[in-house]
Amino acid sequence: QKEVEQNSGPLSVPEGAIASLNCTYSDRGSQSFFWYRQYSGKSPELIMSIYSNGDKEDGRFTAQLNKASQYVSLLIRDSQPSDSATYLCAVHANAGGTSYGKLTFGQGTILTVHP
């Protein structure tokens, strides 16, 4: 079983719709969760971080965390063509209590927003 798994995609939504990206993780001790956006040929950029159960909103983005289900998601409201990118879920691993800030990444979900 992969440590961090994302819905396989690719995901295609019409402009203005809600895009829903999902991620599950296997390490129950994980404490920090991040969503990165990566445009084709570019490096990842941080768009959301979440540490507590529940929802966290930032503009059109909402991150949701459920530690009991080991599940984290990213919702993009009013999707725009400029949101078309690969979205990477990253989990701060907890190796025996000394994680050294090591992130484990999912394989990414390609999102396409069509006009």
Place this chain on the structure above:
Amino acid sequence: DGGITQSPKYLFRKEGQNVTLSCEQNLNHDAMYWYRQDPGQGLRLIYYSQIVNDFQKGDIAEGYSVSREKKESFPLTVTSAQKNPTAFYLCASRARDRVNQPQHFGDGTRLSIL
């Protein structure tokens, strides 16, 4: 401007050659990381360093080496032992003084075989 600078942007390696990728940061971050990304895949950790003169192997360290002689710099050498080096290499850094800090990335170096 504070940030992470990777150079060169593109690099070509001949058979049997070692090449070094540069990563410099002026964010005063203690922790630095090197990742490899292959097409259509996520990031895999090669090496990481929490403090100067100390570094740890990541998940795919074979065929790579690093040094951390200065806080600002964490160069990666791709040795001739790495038989499939073609990939996008990303350097990241992170502050350690506060918990739950994210990693921030440089613009990457794209390495290809000649």
